[in-house]
Amino acid sequence: xxxxxxxxxxxxxxxxxxxxxxxxxxxxxxxxxxxxxxxxxxxxxxxxxxxxxxxxxxxxxxxxxxxxxxxxxxxxxxxxxxxxxxxxxxxxxxxxxxxxxxxxxxxxxxxxxxxxxxxxxxxxxxxxxxxxxxxxxxxxxxxxxxxxxxxxxxxxxxxxxxxxxxxxxxxxxxxxxxxxxxxxxxxxxxxxxxxxxxxxxxxxxxxxxxxxxxxxxxxxxxxxxxxxxxxxxxxxxxxxxxxxxxxxxxxxxxxxxxxxxxxxxxxxxxxxxxxxxxxxxxxxxxxxxxxxxxxxxxxxxxxxxxxxxxxxxxxxxxxxxxxxxxxxxxxxxxxxxxxxxxxxxxxxxxxxxxxxxxxxxxxxxxxxxxxxxxxxxxxxxxxxxxxxxxxxxxxxxxxxxxxxxxxxxxxxxxxxxxxxxxxxxxxxxxxxxxxxxxxxxxxxxxxxxxxxxx
Amino acid sequence: xxxxxxxxxxxxxxxxxxxxxxxxxxxxxxxxxxxxxxxxxxxxxxxxxxxxxxxxxxxxxxxxxxxxxxxxxxxxxxxxxxxxxxxxxxxxxxxxxxxxxxxxxxxxxxxxxxxxxxxxxxxxxxxxxxxxxxxxxxxxxxxxxxxxxxxxxxxxxxxxxxxxxxxxxxxxxxxxxxxxxxxxxxxxxxxxxxxxxxxxxxxxxxxxxxxxxxxxxxxxxxxxxxxxxxxxxxxxxxxxxxxxxxxxxxxxxxxxxxxxxxxxxxxxxxxxxxxxxxxxxxxxxxxxxxxxxxxxxxxxxxxxxxxxxxxxxxxxxxxxxxxxxxxxxxxxxxxxxxxxxxxxxxxxxxxxxxxxxxxxxxxxxxxxxxxxxxxxxxxxxxxxxxxxxxxxxxxxxxxxxxxxxxxxxxxxxxxxxxxxxxxxxxxxxxxxxxxxxxxxxxxxxxxxxxxxxx
Ligand SMILES: [K+]
Ligand SMILES: [K+]
Numbered sequence: 001x002x003x004x005x006x007x008x009x010x011x012x013x014x015x016x017x018x019x020x021x022x023x024x025x026x027x028x029x030x031x032x033x034x035x036x037x038x039x040x041x042x043x044x045x046x047x048x049x050x051x052x053x054x055x056x057x058x059x060x061x062x063x064x065x066x067x068x069x070x071x072x073x074x075x076x077x078x079x080x081x082x083x084x085x086x087x088x089x090x091x092x093x094x095x096x097x098x099x100x101x102x103x104x105x106x107x108x109x110x111x112x113x114x115x116x117x118x119x120x121x122x123x124x125x126x127x128x129x130x131x132x133x134x135x136x137x138x139x140x141x142x143x144x145x146x147x148x149x150x151x152x153x154x155x156x157x158x159x160x161x162x163x164x165x166x167x168x169x170x171x172x173x174x175x176x177x178x179x180x181x182x183x184x185x186x187x188x189x190x191x192x193x194x195x196x197x198x199x200x201x202x203x204x205x206x207x208x209x210x211x212x213x214x215x216x217x218x219x220x221x222x223x224x225x226x227x228x229x230x231x232x233x234x235x236x237x238x239x240x241x242x243x244x245x246x247x248x249x250x251x252x253x254x255x256x257x258x259x260x261x262x263x264x265x266x267x268x269x270x271x272x273x274x275x276x277x278x279x280x281x282x283x284x285x286x287x288x289x290x291x292x293x294x295x296x297x298x299x300x301x302x303x304x305x306x307x308x309x310x311x312x313x314x315x316x317x318x319x320x321x322x323x324x325x326x327x328x329x330x331x332x333x334x335x336x337x338x339x340x341x342x343x344x345x346x347x348x349x350x351x352x353x354x355x356x357x358x359x360x361x362x363x364x365x366x367x368x369x370x371x372x373x374x375x376x377x378x379x380x381x382x383x384x385x386x387x388x389x390x391x392x393x394x395x396x397x398x399x400x401x402x403x404x405x406x407x408x409x410x411x412x413x414x415x416x417x418x419x420x421x422x423x424x425x426x427x428x429x430x431x432x433x434x435x436x437x438x439x440x441x442x443x444x445x446x447x448x449x450x451x452x453x454x
Numbered sequence: 455x456x457x458x459x460x461x462x463x464x465x466x467x468x469x470x471x472x473x474x475x476x477x478x479x480x481x482x483x484x485x486x487x488x489x490x491x492x493x494x495x496x497x498x499x500x501x502x503x504x505x506x507x508x509x510x511x512x513x514x515x516x517x518x519x520x521x522x523x524x525x526x527x528x529x530x531x532x533x534x535x536x537x538x539x540x541x542x543x544x545x546x547x548x549x550x551x552x553x554x555x556x557x558x559x560x561x562x563x564x565x566x567x568x569x570x571x572x573x574x575x576x577x578x579x580x581x582x583x584x585x586x587x588x589x590x591x592x593x594x595x596x597x598x599x600x601x602x603x604x605x606x607x608x609x610x611x612x613x614x615x616x617x618x619x620x621x622x623x624x625x626x627x628x629x630x631x632x633x634x635x636x637x638x639x640x641x642x643x644x645x646x647x648x649x650x651x652x653x654x655x656x657x658x659x660x661x662x663x664x665x666x667x668x669x670x671x672x673x674x675x676x677x678x679x680x681x682x683x684x685x686x687x688x689x690x691x692x693x694x695x696x697x698x699x700x701x702x703x704x705x706x707x708x709x710x711x712x713x714x715x716x717x718x719x720x721x722x723x724x725x726x727x728x729x730x731x732x733x734x735x736x737x738x739x740x741x742x743x744x745x746x747x748x749x750x751x752x753x754x755x756x757x758x759x760x761x762x763x764x765x766x767x768x769x770x771x772x773x774x775x776x777x778x779x780x781x782x783x784x785x786x787x788x789x790x791x792x793x794x795x796x797x798x799x800x801x802x803x804x805x806x807x808x809x810x811x812x813x814x815x816x817x818x819x820x821x822x823x824x825x826x827x828x829x830x831x832x833x834x835x836x837x838x839x840x841x842x843x844x845x846x847x848x849x850x851x852x853x854x855x856x857x858x859x860x861x862x863x864x865x866x867x868x869x870x871x872x873x874x875x876x877x878x879x880x881x882x883x884x885x886x887x888x889x890x891x892x893x894x895x896x897x898x899x900x901x902x903x904x905x906x907x908x
Contacts, residue, residue: 302831370756
């Protein structure tokens with residue numbers, strides 16, 4: 001298969017990919033140091049090196065898998081530091097990286113700009129710097145609204161200082177899809193409070209739907225159109241939002257189907273609706289939960305694993321193979337099965353390069369997750385279902401767990417940290433950071449010869 | 455992605471694909487009737503409809519998953535009928551189908567010939583009929599040698615009549631990769647008899663390596679070369695044999711690694727070698743076993759599941775995604791990761807069409823097997839590891855089992871029968887048989903637009 005020149009160029013321009021990986025490692029190191037400070041801990045708490053590292057990786061990758069209970073481990077200072085780390089990770093390796101280049105006065109060249117480019121129609125090369133400012137602005141704005149709303153609302157549950165701490169941490173954890181909690185039991189204490197759940201879902205979706213979509217929505221709402229100019233959403237925004245919505249609805253329906261005679265047996269219709277909806281939304285990347293995932297049936301856990309494997313939108317706070325990758329795969333399969341020649345969606349044709357990327361990402365991801373599960377079965381005493389759940393949760397940077405995380409071996413913690421790293425920076429970036437040197441492209445062609453498939 | 459005209463043509467020429475599926479259904483019906491005859495059963499044995507159907511599907515697809523014990527269920531007549539059904543399935547839907555068209559005097563048109571075409575360099579359009587004769591000839595020859603060798607060798611274990619019955623059934627079950635046994639415990643009774651194991655491995659490989667390879671080997675060995683003519687193996691033969699060999703070696707090494715402190719803990723080096731080698735060979739498609747698979751560790755079972763998912767070579771008696779599909783995927787990933795533009799192997803370039811097929815087959819297969827496992831977790835009380843093993847064993851038409859097959863529900867039996875069907879006729883054929891009508895290809899192009907992947 002010819003891999004077009006465009007791909008080749010990005011493959012050979014390694015530095016930005018390496019920079020992102022390096023930034024990620026830098027962020028993890030700084031976060032580990034911050035979270036290791038005695039002032040960050042509750043009196044008498046001592047954390048092992050591996051647990052601090054795991055928490056830092058989980059927080060920087062905004063996964064939320066945790067070997068510790070935040071409320072029992074960290075002091076208020078520690079909680080605020082953790083929120084800062086989530087923010088660092090949430091706004092993202094890409095935007096933070098670009099912002100740092102900006103601050104350092106480094107001229108943003110074509111390569112770096114391409115990295116955070118989302119859609120050529122919507123964002124010109126010139127607008128990249130503006131885009132980063134917009135990302136940070138939009139995130140802070142949403143978080144401020146969330147903080148005030150949740151903090152004030154929580155006054156009915158907690159004394160003022162605690163209420164606003166819960167509002168502050170809860171908003172950041174939801175908006176960055178951090179998935180950490182200071183309640184000690186995720187959102188289970190609010191399992192009957194639909195308002196808190198609703199706000200949390202809004203924040204999770206805002207984080208997971210992808211920054212480009214947020215920016216486009218903002219521009220759609222607030223930008224004055226000059227006469228003759230058409231306001232339109234990009235293909236990317238439409239495809240990712242549609243896929244996101246479909247996954248949420250499909251997820252909700254299947255959760256209800258799988259749990260109807262189990263977890264939902266004694267629940268009424270609005271409880272079922274909110275449980276299923278929240279659980280479906282949170283598997284995109286959120287990681288907060290209103291129910292104990294460990295109590296769900298094997299089929300629900302398997303199904304949720306596949307949802308977490310798909311993950312969130314690109315250029316969002318989430319991981320996984322990404323919604324767009326999944327959407328392209330499905331569209332590609334349907335097109336092929338129908339015997340049509342061109343892969344289309346929303347009256348646009350899809351580039352071959354993008355389909356190739358989608359395929360490579362998916363197959364690599366399946367292989368990586370499979371190898372991870374096999375490796376974990378060697379060292380861990382848990383079922384394959386629970387291990388697959390943990391692996392896809394890490395790869396999708398979701399952070400849900402059936403409860404086995406604190407009991408994992410050091411080996412397993414390193415496996416999960418690697419998955420969170422790969423899930424967060426993305427398979428393609430990961431592949432490119434692995435490459436050490438430019439490889440020569442063969443200059444002569446061999447004769448072609450047919451092969452039987454399937 | 456443009457799907458080339460060549461694909462399009464095969465997609466739109468549905469009849470041959472439908473014919474193969476219809477032939478398969480016809481073979482299953484006839485086999486069910488044969489196996490349902492009272493004369494085929496041991497005295498007093500009554501089989502339910504679903505168990506006869508399951509046995510017929512398993513035999514026609516040469517899978518070997520079994521809800522019954524052959525020796526306890528079938529009379530000598532029944533065993534010979536079962537061998538006949540395995541032969542029918544083993545020589546294959548394709549060749550048998552073509553042979554029937556031949557016998558019926560139907561002119562073999564281009565479409566039908568394409569179906570059993572394996573390599574354009576090696577087999578001309580004119581040689582298709584000859585190829586089928588060769589396939590049947592080679593199979594019968596190998597089986598005759600196997601029958602005489604094993605039957606005579608078995609004289610040390612059984613009285614003459616029984617020895618040759620074991621030789622007869624064992625040879626057919628191994629050569630067709632049928633996986634059924636009349637010992638009641640697969641090849642476990644011969645776990646210390648390396649000669650029997652060796653002959654069985656040769657037969658299994660002969661069946662699973664693909665008929666085109668057998669024919670090429672035969673021509674290589676026996677054909678006189680005219681001066682100036684080069685004897686060479688086709689790309690297909692080289693790729694599939696190399697992949698087959700690599701999978702066997704890799705499988706053996708990993709099985710030793712995973713079981714070293716478990717099943718192999720009290721075994722000496724040649725026991726370990728033969729157990730691991732036989733187990734690795736049999737997961738290609740054979741289904742016979744020298745050990746109780748249910749005793750293996752979770753990691754070995756998961757790993758074997760992945761080997762069974764890959765399956766055997768195309769145009770062989772085996773199923774799965776096929777060795778060539780897996781090889782193309784790996785080569786494609788490596789090429790992409792290296793940033794090279796052309797996918798090559800053995801000094802030949804791979805066609806885009808073939809890569810697209812490999813990708814479609816793999817992704818479809820992953821989805822189908824995943825959905826099957828989720829479905830089975832709903833109705834069956836077994837672990838996900840055991841269910842995945844059963845599912846991949848059916849899809850790869852391998853027939854190994856951790857021992858849960860007889861305990862499965864009717865629903866699960868239907869799921870496994872569907873998987874055996876799909877695995878045997880191949881995902882692409884399956885896709886094409888699902889299509890009801892020709893779809894129009896869109897005649898106008900939409901503008902292209904970029905999308906972010908991963
Ligand atoms: K998360
Ligand atoms: K078999």
